[in-house]
Amino acid sequence: MRKLLKHVAVALIRELIRHCRWRKIDWRKLFFAGAVMSIAGVVLPTLLFTYRRSIWFLPSLVNDSSHQSLNGSVHLSNNLTETRSERFQLVPTAPFVSFNSSTEAKGRHRVSRRRRKRRRRSKIDDGPQVIPPPPRRTVSPRLQRYLRSLSPDESLLYAKMEIEHAPAVDNDDDSYLYAPIFRNVSIFERSYELMEMILKVYIYPDGEKPIFHEPHLLGIYASEGWFMKLLEADREFVTQDPVKAHLFYLPYSSRQLELALYVPNSHNLRPLSIFIRDYVSMIAAKYPFWNRTHGSDHFLVACHDWGPYTTSAHRELRNNTIKAVCNADLSENFIAGKDVSLPETAIRNPGRPLRYIGRGNRVSQRPILAFFAGNMHGRVRPKLLKYWHNKEEDMKIYGPLPIRVSRNMTYIQHMKSSKYCICPMGYEVNSPRIVEAIYYECVPVIIADNFVLPFNEVLDWNAFSVIVAEKDIPKLKEILLAIPLRRYLKMQINVKMVQKHFLWNPRPMRYDLFHMILHAIWFNRLNQIQISQD
Numbered sequence: 074m075r076k077l078l079k080h081v082a083v084a085l086i087r088e089l090i091r092h093c094r095w096r097k098i099d100w101r102k103l104f105f106a107g108a109v110m111s112i113a114g115v116v117l118p119t120l121l122f123t124y125r126r127s128i129w130f131l132p133s134l135v136n137d138s139s140h141q142s143l144n145g146s147v148h149l150s151n152n153l154t155e156t157r158s159e160r161f162q163l164v165p166t167a168p169f170v171s172f173n174s175s176t177e178a179k180g181r182h183r184v185s186r187r188r189r190k191r192r193r194r195s196k197i198d199d200g201p202q203v204i205p206p207p208p209r210r211t212v213s214p215r216l217q218r219y220l221r222s223l224s225p226d227e228s229l230l231y232a233k234m235e236i237e238h239a240p241a242v243d244n245d246d247d248s249y250l251y252a253p254i255f256r257n258v259s260i261f262e263r264s265y266e267l268m269e270m271i272l273k274v275y276i277y278p279d280g281e282k283p284i285f286h287e288p289h290l291l292g293i294y295a296s297e298g299w300f301m302k303l304l305e306a307d308r309e310f311v312t313q314d315p316v317k318a319h320l321f322y323l324p325y326s327s328r329q330l331e332l333a334l335y336v337p338n339s340h341n342l343r344p345l346s347i348f349i350r351d352y353v354s355m356i357a358a359k360y361p362f363w364n365r366t367h368g369s370d371h372f373l374v375a376c377h378d379w380g381p382y383t384t385s386a387h388r389e390l391r392n393n394t395i396k397a398v399c400n401a402d403l404s405e406n407f408i409a410g411k412d413v414s415l416p417e418t419a420i421r422n423p424g425r426p427l428r429y430i431g432r433g434n435r436v437s438q439r440p441i442l443a444f445f446a447g448n449m450h451g452r453v454r455p456k457l458l459k460y461w462h463n464k465e466e467d468m469k470i471y472g473p474l475p476i477r478v479s480r481n482m483t484y485i486q487h488m489k490s491s492k493y494c495i496c497p498m499g500y501e502v503n504s505p506r507i508v509e510a511i512y513y514e515c516v517p518v519i520i521a522d523n524f525v526l527p528f529n530e531v532l533d534w535n536a537f538s539v540i541v542a543e544k545d546i547p548k549l550k551e552i553l554l555a556i557p558l559r560r561y562l563k564m565q566i567n568v569k570m571v572q573k574h575f576l577w578n579p580r581p582m583r584y585d586l587f588h589m590i591l592h593a594i595w596f597n598r599l600n601q602i603q604i605s606q607d
């Protein structure tokens with residue numbers, strides 16, 4: 074069979090070359106044809122030589138050793154662990170990576186093409202210098218077949234156990250992931266790679282625009298919209314077959330919900346939560362997936378302040394579903410380890426989300442110790458102004474930035490000229506300033522008690538930010554001055570290194586903001602799984 078395929082391929086190439094001699098060579102077409110052929114070369118044999126699971130290791134994993142409980146956690150007897158160690162002798166960790174297969178070469182080619190394009194673009198754009206991530210590791214066909222033979226629950230279990238035994242990564246200097254900004258870079262890298270190998274997301278097609286399926290891409294709540302836009306366009310993680318899915322996306326926008334259903338000045342949010350309750354009830358009646366886990370493998374992504382509230386009328390939605398929200402407030406039903414803290418990003422130009430980012434001043438050209446400008450929302454900011462407005466020359470703490478000041482030096486220039494950027498909570502704990510500070514390479518100082526910081530499960534915020542308790546506002550300057558210069562310099566480098574994880578690339582790249590959000594949801598889904606010891 075393989076021989077036959079080879080013959081067909083050779084014949085096709087000959088035909089193609091003959092063709093090209095006569096006409097002007099269209100390299101685009103040629104590349105396309107080449108891609109089609111190599112994909113066929115990989116896919117066809119796998120389809121043709123359907124794999125017999127019985128010759129694979131882990132024979133009895135499928136039904137007798139694991140079962141799914143109602144709340145979506147999967148229990149497992151010791152026997153799987155035993156078979157697993159057996160498997161490990163057969164498949165050592167190394168074969169996960171095979172750097173010479175055709176898919177690898179294609180991946181690299183794609184990246185370098187993209188890199189060239191981006192370089193060209195960056196000449197006209199003043200965005201950050203985007204360093205392309207390394208290509209995805211290639212999974213050996215053997216492991217691919219093994220993973221394909223697992224049910225969604227079994228593959229989650231597999232991932233969970235793999236992450237627990239993540240090999241320590243030797244983080245050399247030219248590594249794309251910068252270890253100091255992570256809690257444990259080995260665990261993150263392994264979890265991320267497993268996500269790429271395994272994760273499938275099902276997007277419910279139900280729901281009418283504009284509340285569903287219509288991303289809102291502008292303003293401070295844009296991260297829910299960008300996530301929706303990029304996920305709906307994704308080909309890697311999204312599956313059309315819900316039976317294969319590990320996660321189910323409820324594709325609504327909390328911002329659109331507000332625009333469509335909130336009656337201004339009514340102070341009545343109830344209609345929003347009722348609307349979502351009815352949607353979830355409809356999904357639960359129409360499909361078997363909700364009731365299977367009571368919603369714990371479902372997720373939503375909502376950046377509006379009212380995001381958490383939109384789930385309040387449906388008990389299972391509120392208690393079980395993974396909520397990726399900007400308003401990640403422990404005092405408002407946010408559960409760390411289950412829910413995901415979503416960064417708030419202010420998008421001014423949906424066509425070019427990366428515009429103006431980066432290129433902050435060197436530390437020696439940051440004369441301002443601390444900077445804040447903004448409206449007097451919430452309980453913290455008035456206190457901040459009370460203690461620090463117009464008090465010290467190097468503490469630029471304003472309300473809304475006065476025009477006489479901004480005429481000389483814009484908001485962004487202030488951020489680029491300050492050592493620390495103060496990010497006090499507004500009405501809600503999150504603030505787009507945190508990500509802005511990271512964009513302009515200013516160390517964020519976060520003042521918001523009960524706030525779970527974005528990607529807290531993998532990022533070590535102490536490495537690149539200062540967290541100040543609300544009660545310590547009077548001591549703010551003291552706290553900042555007590556930080557030794559050496560530590561500050563390290564934090565400032567770390568801010569630069571974490572920047573790439575907070576960028577909305579119009580075309581997603583590995584480890585960027587889109588993938589960080591998806592990873593956080595994946596990671597927390599794995600968190601829900603328990604490996605029972607009996």
Ligand SMILES: *[C@@H]1O[C@H](CO)[C@@H](O)[C@H](O)[C@H]1NC(C)=O
Pocket residue numbers: 135136137
């Ligand atoms: C496992 O499930 C298959 C069908 O999915 C069934 O034929 C087989 O008997 C089951 N094995 C055990 C040990 O229950």
Ligand SMILES: *[C@@H]1O[C@H](CO)[C@@H](O)[C@H](O)[C@H]1NC(C)=O
Pocket residue numbers: 142143144145146601
């Ligand atoms: C899920 O249910 C099992 C019992 O079926 C229980 O032991 C476990 O604590 C529950 N997990 C969660 C997260 O509620």
Ligand SMILES: *[C@@H]1O[C@H](CO)[C@@H](O)[C@H](O)[C@H]1NC(C)=O
Pocket residue numbers: 150151152
């Ligand atoms: C585990 O597997 C062994 C055989 O490999 C079997 O004898 C034993 O009963 C199994 N234990 C459980 C808890 O299924």
Ligand SMILES: *[C@@H]1O[C@H](CO)[C@@H](O)[C@H](O)[C@H]1NC(C)=O
Pocket residue numbers: 173174
């Ligand atoms: C890939 O590398 C392995 C050894 O690392 C080698 O045995 C195999 O032949 C190589 N395959 C190709 C297609 O080059």
Ligand SMILES: *[C@@H]1O[C@H](CO)[C@@H](O)[C@H](O)[C@H]1NC(C)=O
Pocket residue numbers: 236237238239240241257258259260
């Ligand atoms: C990171 O996690 C791995 C796997 O659990 C562990 O072996 C390693 O010691 C951890 N590294 C650090 C720095 O904690």
Ligand SMILES: *[C@@H]1O[C@H](CO)[C@@H](O)[C@H](O)[C@H]1NC(C)=O
Pocket residue numbers: 357358359360361364
């Ligand atoms: C799921 O449960 C709800 C309420 O318990 C019920 O109304 C609905 O019909 C169930 N859905 C399916 C698909 O069985």
Ligand SMILES: *[C@@H]1O[C@H](CO)[C@@H](O)[C@H](O)[C@H]1NC(C)=O
Pocket residue numbers: 388392
């Ligand atoms: C689920 O929600 C109810 C309120 O309807 C609450 O009383 C209960 O404690 C919640 N359960 C869990 C496990 O959080």
Ligand SMILES: *[C@@H]1O[C@H](CO)[C@@H](O)[C@H](O)[C@H]1NC(C)=O
Pocket residue numbers: 478481482
């Ligand atoms: C204008 O900005 C410069 C720095 O760009 C600063 O040195 C100067 O003092 C500012 N002038 C006023 C009036 O604020």
